[in-house]
Amino acid sequence: DIQMTQSPSSLSASVGDRVTITCRASQNITSYLNWYAQKPGKAPKLLIYAASSLQSGAPSRFSGSGSGTDFTLTIGSLHPEDSATFYCQQSFSASRTFGRGTKVEIK
Amino acid sequence: QVQLQESGPGLVKPSQTLSLACTVSGGSISSGTYWWNWIRQRPGKGLEWIGSIFYSGTTYYNPSLKSRVDISVDTSKNQFSLKVTSLTAADTGVYYCAREMGLYCLTTTCPTSYGLDVWGQGTTVTVSS
Numbered sequence: 001d002i003q004m005t006q007s008p009s010s011l012s013a014s015v016g017d018r019v020t021i022t023c024r025a026s027q028n029i030t031s032y033l034n035w036y037a038q039k040p041g042k043a044p045k046l047l048i049y050a051a052s053s054l055q056s057g058a059p060s061r062f063s064g065s066g067s068g069t070d071f072t073l074t075i076g077s078l079h080p081e082d083s084a085t086f087y088c089q090q091s092f093s094a095s096r097t098f099g100r101g102t103k104v105e106i107k
Numbered sequence: 108q109v110q111l112q113e114s115g116p117g118l119v120k121p122s123q124t125l126s127l128a129c130t131v132s133g134g135s136i137s138s139g140t141y142w143w144n145w146i147r148q149r150p151g152k153g154l155e156w157i158g159s160i161f162y163s164g165t166t167y168y169n170p171s172l173k174s175r176v177d178i179s180v181d182t183s184k185n186q187f188s189l190k191v192t193s194l195t196a197a198d199t200g201v202y203y204c205a206r207e208m209g210l211y212c213l214t215t216t217c218p219t220s221y222g223l224d225v226w227g228q229g230t231t232v233t234v235s236s
Contacts, residue, residue, distance in 0.1 A: 001170060034222035036154075043203055043229050044154065049222035087154055091207070094167040094217035096144075096156040 002026050002090050006099035014107045019075040021102045023088035028068050032092035035064055035073045037084045038101075044087065048073065080106055109134040111204050111227035118233050125191040125234075129204030129227060136185045137162040142207045143187045144223060145178060149200040157202075160187055161211055194234045201229040 003026040013019050023033065031051040036044040046055045048064035051071055061076040075082055083106045088099040115127035129143070136143065145157040158168040160178045168176055177190040191198060205226045209219030 030218075032218045032220065036223070038154075043205075043226040044223075045226075046222045046224050049224075050220040055222070055224065085153075089154075089156075089222070091209075091220070091222065092216060092218045094212070094215055095169060096159070098154040098156060101153045 001095055002029060002093045002097050004088055004090055004097050004099040006086075006088055006102050008102060009100065010103040010105070012105045012107050013078050015078055015080055017078045019078050019082075019104060021073045021086055021088075021104075023066075023071045023073070023099050025069045025071075025090055025092075029090045029092035031067050032090055033064070033066065033071045034089045034091060035062075036087045036089065037082075038087065039084045047086075075104075078104075078106065082106070109206065109225050111206065111225055113202060113204050113227045113230040115202075115230055115232070117231055118235065119194055120236050121194055121196065121234055123194055125189070125194055125198065125232060127189045127202055127204075127230065127232075129187050129189075131185045131187075131206075136180065136187065137182045140208055140210070142209050142219065143180065144205045144207055145189045146203045146205060146223075147198075147200045148203070148229075149197070152200075157189065157191075159207065163211065165211065165213060167217065196234050199232060199234045201231050203227055203229045 005024045033051045035048040038044040052064045085101045142159045144159040180187045205223040208221035
């Protein structure tokens, strides 16, 4: 199995801050990395696919980068509605895996 | 616009089998360009991928659940299903179905570039006597 390690597990930031979340794969997954946001009681929503492509309808303040084993999700300017848990997921192996999540809170 | 809807019992007894269905509307499950997935989330925990199926019936499973899980597809009903056997309290949680664009493959990699783009709203399953 490919293990996905996210950091930090949680963070607190102010509206307008630039926020960065990292995800590391246990082996090379090239660019097969996706990011999701989940709010309490709701299904996750796809934000970024293929490491850096913005999903249709996702706000442009979200961006992704990286390849190989190290990836980053950046929120360019934090909005109040960005309070959520963010997950990375690899889609390289036929057995998909998610990271454990990063909970983002607004100060 | 494609929508997914999970259905099934909310309460199941330990040692029994859970059966859930995901109905696809607004599109065909047989389109040949999508994998259909099951994901679950235990209370207070993260997302756990359970498995996926192509319309032809090819499946992939989470190795940790493979011995207890079966995913099938019914193209006539535009539906795919999940069965989990030998339930314990640890199987309690919210079960989601989701769509993932990708071509057919039969290898251990099977990479897809588009993520899980359409999700059902989730169905809560409680395993308790």
